[in-house]
Amino acid sequence: MIIHKLEMYNFRQYIDLQEVSFSTDPERNVTVLIGVNTSGKTTIIRAFEWCLYGKNGFEDPVLLNSEVRDNMNVGDTQDVWVAVTFSHEDSNGQKMYTLKRKFTYLCNERTKAEGKLVVGLNKKPEEDLSLTYLQADGQTKTAIRRENISESIDRVLPQDLSDYFFFGGERISGIANRTDLSKAVRGLMRLDVLENARDHIKEALKKFSSSIDTSGDSKAQAAQASLETAKKKLQQFIEAKDNAQAEMEHYQQQENEYNVQLSKSNVEQVKKAKAERDRIAKAIVNEQTRLENAIRAYVELFNKRPYVFFGMPAIKKSLEVLQNINDQVECVPGMNQDSIDYLIHRGICICGTHLDPGSQPYQLVMQERRKLPPETIGAVVMNYKNKAEGYLSGSESFYPDIEEKYKEIRGIQRRIGELQDEAEEQSKLIIDDTDAKAIEGKRRDAHTKYLEAKTDYDQAVRDIGGCERDIRNCEDAIAKYAKSSTKNRRLVRYITYATLVQNWLTETYQEKEGKVRTELQQRVNDNFAKMYHGERSISIDDKYRVRYADVTTEESDGLKAVKSFVFIASLVSMAKDRILDDKDMQLGQVYPLVMDAPFSNVDEIHIDNICKILPKTANQVIMAVMQKDWEYASINLGQFVGQSYTITKDKDATGKEVDTVTHIR
Numbered sequence: 141m142i143i144h145k146l147e148m149y150n151f152r153q154y155i156d157l158q159e160v161s162f163s164t165d166p167e168r169n170v171t172v173l174i175g176v177n178t179s180g181k182t183t184i185i186r187a188f189e190w191c192l193y194g195k196n197g198f199e200d201p202v203l204l205n206s207e208v209r210d211n212m213n214v215g216d217t218q219d220v221w222v223a224v225t226f227s228h229e230d231s232n233g234q235k236m237y238t239l240k241r242k243f244t245y246l247c248n249e250r251t252k253a254e255g256k257l258v259v260g261l262n263k264k265p266e267e268d269l270s271l272t273y274l275q276a277d278g279q280t281k282t283a284i285r286r287e288n289i290s291e292s293i294d295r296v297l298p299q300d301l302s303d304y305f306f307f308g309g310e311r312i313s314g315i316a317n318r319t320d321l322s323k324a325v326r327g328l329m330r331l332d333v334l335e336n337a338r339d340h341i342k343e344a345l346k347k348f349s350s351s352i353d354t355s356g357d358s359k360a361q362a363a364q365a366s367l368e369t370a371k372k373k374l375q376q377f378i379e380a381k382d383n384a385q386a387e388m389e390h391y392q393q394q395e396n397e398y399n400v401q402l403s404k405s406n407v408e409q410v411k412k413a414k415a416e417r418d419r420i421a422k423a424i425v426n427e428q429t430r431l432e433n434a435i436r437a438y439v440e441l442f443n444k445r446p447y448v449f450f451g452m453p454a455i456k457k458s459l460e461v462l463q464n465i466n467d468q469v470e471c472v473p474g475m476n477q478d479s480i481d482y483l484i485h486r487g488i489c490i491c492g493t494h495l496d497p498g499s500q501p502y503q504l505v506m507q508e509r510r511k512l513p514p515e516t517i518g519a520v521v522m523n524y525k526n527k528a529e530g531y532l533s534g535s536e537s538f539y540p541d542i543e544e545k546y547k548e549i550r551g552i553q554r555r556i557g558e559l560q561d562e563a564e565e566q567s568k569l570i571i572d573d574t575d576a577k578a579i580e581g582k583r584r585d586a587h588t589k590y591l592e593a594k595t596d597y598d599q600a601v602r603d604i605g606g607c608e609r610d611i612r613n614c615e616d617a618i619a620k621y622a623k624s625s626t627k628n629r630r631l632v633r634y635i636t637y638a639t640l641v642q643n644w645l646t647e648t649y650q651e652k653e654g655k656v657r658t659e660l661q662q663r664v665n666d667n668f669a670k671m672y673h674g675e676r677s678i679s680i681d682d683k684y685r686v687r688y689a690d691v692t693t694e695e696s697d698g699l700k701a702v703k704s705f706v707f708i709a710s711l712v713s714m715a716k717d718r719i720l721d722d723k724d725m726q727l728g729q730v731y732p733l734v735m736d737a738p739f740s741n742v743d744e745i746h747i748d749n750i751c752k753i754l755p756k757t758a759n760q761v762i763m764a765v766m767q768k769d770w771e772y773a774s775i776n777l778g779q780f781v782g783q784s785y786t787i788t789k790d791k792d793a794t795g796k797e798v799d800t801v802t803h804i805r
Contacts (some may be wrong), residue, residue, distance in 0.1 A: 141296050142760050143732050144236070145225040150205040150218065152198070153789075153802040160184075160804055162762055163782025164227075169312045170755050170780040173407045173804065175787030180802045181764030185736045188306050191222040191241045194269075202261060204245050206800040209259050212247040219244050229730075235273045239293065242268040297731065301327045306734045320595040322683045326709065329656050330729060331649065338645040339741045341638055349615065352622050360621035365409060367614035374607040381600035387593035391586045398583035402576055407670040417566035424559045431552045438545040440687040446538075452550045459525060472508065480509040658715070660684065663710035667757070671709075671749040673703055701741045705750050708733070713757035747773050755780035 146160045162171040175181050189195040196203065204220045212218055221242035227234055244267075249260030271284040271292060284292055297305065301324055326332045349367075354360035458591045483505065487495055495502045567580060619635070622628035661680045715729055733754065739747050751773050754761055761780075763788070765773060774781075790801040 141226055141228050141731055143224060143226045143734070143762065145223075146184070146187065147221075147223040147225075149222070150208050150220045151187055151203060151222055152205060153800050154183065155205050155207055155621055155801050155805070158419050158595060158804045162760065163781060164760065165782040166759070168780055168782035169759060170761045170763070170777060171785075172770065172777075172781055173762075173771050173785045173787055174767055175764065177766055178605040178757040178799065179787045179789060181766075181787060182736045184764050185306050185734060187222045188224060189302065189464050191224045191239055191292055192297070193302065194241065195299070202245075203243055204261070207798075209245070209247075209261065210257060212245075212250070212259055212261075214247050214250050216247045217244055218247075226296075235298075237271060239271045239289075240269070244268070247431050254750060289575050292460070298327055300324075304711070305731050305738070321340070324658060325660070325684045326653075329652075329714065331653055331656065334645055334649040334652065338642060340643060341642045344637045345635060345642065348631050348638065349618065352618055352628050352631055353625070354618065356803075357621045360618055363617035363621075367611060367618065369419065370610040370614060374604065374611065377600050377603040377607055381597060381604060384597035384600055388597060391590035391593060394586040395583050395590060398579050398586060401579050402583070405609055412565075413566045417563050420563045420566065424563070427552055427556045427559065431549065431556065434545065434549045434552055438542070438549060440540055441545055457568075476583040477509055480505055481619070512619060565583060612722050659714055660710055663713060667709050667753060668703075668706045670753055671706055671746060701738075702746050702750070705738075705754070709753055712759075716759050718755065730759040732762060733758045735763040736751045736762075737766060738763055739765065740771060744772055748776055751776035 142164055143162050144164060145162065148154045148158045150156065151158075160171075160173070163169055173181065173184060186195075186197045189197060190203070201210070204218055208218055219242055221240060223238055223240040225236065225238045227236050229235075243265040245265045246262045247259060248262055249258065251258050251260075268291055269286060271289045272281045273284070274281060286361055293299075326335060352360075352364075354364045379789065399414070399418065483489055484495055484502070489501065489505065490493055493501045495505060555679055567584065619632065622632045664680060712731055712733060715731055718729075739750070742750065747769070755777065785804050787802060789797040789799065790803065791797055
């Protein structure tokens, strides 16, 4: 999406028709609108939001210009409208669109109250919305049906993502800390296309599975009933996991805030103890990770051949018994009764000896025949011996290996206990200070609640794993029955195909999501190093939120703004570079950045750095800035400006500015 033009007619303080054409030059891709405070910069952002999504962010819901409204008589009507012209590339190529939203107000009252004029308008003005696009000839306009407009705009730039591209200075500071960033990233990178397809296939699979007729088999019926129960439980466990995770994040954030407060203490002992406790806390996290890995390795090792280990005494005993009767049951490998019967019938052994009935060679061959099935189990015994000996040779080290892993786990657990004791000692030192005592108490309480939530989270994860295994077992049982049923064979074929598609979508999504996370982490760090003039290290958490690795002080509004600029610049540049596009799938898209007073909370050094990076990361930058901020920002941003406008208020006869009459020149 590239914005070409904005038109406003009697919209708020903008009287009559105001038109702004934005720069689409890829080299000079910045458009600036310069104005003083309260001149109408924020109104421009809200004009976009109202036109695109019908979103009215004003305290006074009436959008009609006050001067125009005051000159209306009862029965008069007046229009207010905003039109946005933009280009967008889809599967059919790039097209030029014009979206226009219009309100028609009716004056139903004109009175005076306490000497002031009161003009009453209809509370629900008549609305008209149109969306047209130009055909390939550049002249013919085609209108999109009214009921399809919202869906069409949502494909261009979904409303729930618009806050990342239309925002003001007061809104930008919190962007990088929002809780819905993972959804935003998936949407901006178009990963939601894969996600929606995967969910659709999942629903189709559910429908196919539930349609299998199990009435002819009691086991299949029981599996079907168990499957439904397991699926309901799974949803409950997932909700429990999500709730526990939310609690973990809440209490962890609380603990971090209390840590920041403790770090500001003037008592040297408290600061030193706090720093030591933080070091120990990091060590505990590392040891807990080691513990999780060790337990996982222990379980994997145990699951390899436990049945052989526990069966070793019986296997050894059986081999001892078989060894004692070895001569009685040992037979020629590969020999069978048919082979011996052939030699006897022929009367000559393969060595040339005659096999006359009653002779010693004849009796020896017949003795060998009796060792072979079905007369004896000699061959079976030999086969068993070979396999049993193979089992034993591969299982002798099972117990020592298990024992070694268990010792490792116990060692890590002891180390964690020692570290926790050390942390407790440091906490006691912190409590010695009166002011820090209350804070440390709250911190410890938050940490305790975090651990409780983590216990609930871990239990929910285990419950989910068990439930998923139950579901797979039930589905396997039903599928086994369905394959044997002529009536269900078509459904089985559908399920097989749908499962293959689902697996492909899941693998593709995971691959591309991993690429996005890695690339975003890299770009965030690169841009942060360029924008931030201090020394900090940052990372992207599992929900794509920007986190500092070394927070010791509270974040200022300026630092929050820089962090948000870093996140947005990185995300927009990834969309611009179409990092997920390949020959099979076009997932990339371009987006504009439309900002109101972006530098209001940022110091001069950061303004310099931001101005150097933004034009290079976004396809298009539109910003309404304060005159004082522009004087400084223009030093580095001026070379990228393709269009520039001034927002001014009209003046009355005395030279005083009129707040309700603004023009863009």
